[in-house]
Amino acid sequence: MNRPEFERFATQYWGQKVAKVNYNLPNDFCKNNNVDSDNFLVKISTNNITYKIEYLQLRSISNLTESECIELFHVIHTDKSIYTIKKVEKQLNYILFEYDILERSGKQKINCTSELYFSKLYEFREPCDYLKSIGVLVPFAQYSISQLLSLGWVVIKQ
Numbered sequence: 001m002n003r004p005e006f007e008r009f010a011t012q013y014w015g016q017k018v019a020k021v022n023y024n025l026p027n028d029f030c031k032n033n034n035v036d037s038d039n040f041l042v043k044i045s046t047n048n049i050t051y052k053i054e055y056l057q058l059r060s061i062s063n064l065t066e067s068e069c070i071e072l073f074h075v076i077h078t079d080k081s082i083y084t085i086k087k088v089e090k091q092l093n094y095i096l097f098e099y100d101i102l103e104r105s106g107k108q109k110i111n112c113t114s115e116l117y118f119s120k121l122y123e124f125r126e127p128c129d130y131l132k133s134i135g136v137l138v139p140f141a142q143y144s145i146s147q148l149l150s151l152g153w154v155v156i157k158q
Contacts, residue, residue: 007053009140009143009148010053018056018058018135019055019056056153057157058157060136061131061136061138070085071130075126075127076126076127082102083100084099094109095109096109
């Protein structure tokens, strides 16, 4: 594992309980510090105890809640006043939005498995920042989602 690259990747999820470590901390440490021994905040050390993050457990974009889907739509389309979302349809491989814009209707499909779609979405910082802020896996630097998974840096949370 390229440790410095992994740590740069993990830093994007700073402050979220998504880090997995390779050993158990003592129960009294966990209890006294309000730490879930299965999910650690993405930090390198806490209370003078340093631990090594092995991987992050993140969500897939296809596991967004309906309210998170709507928020993603509004992050992509910043002028909320002209859009009225009529329907959000979540399928395994895509999220379909039906909406009214001013006096017209429209549809937008977000393909949850397409690396090409994600690479285009990644060019726009705000949608990816929003997704990272809620613990969703997005591409990092030169790494695609499938590469991050095969490197063992991430496990998709079910």
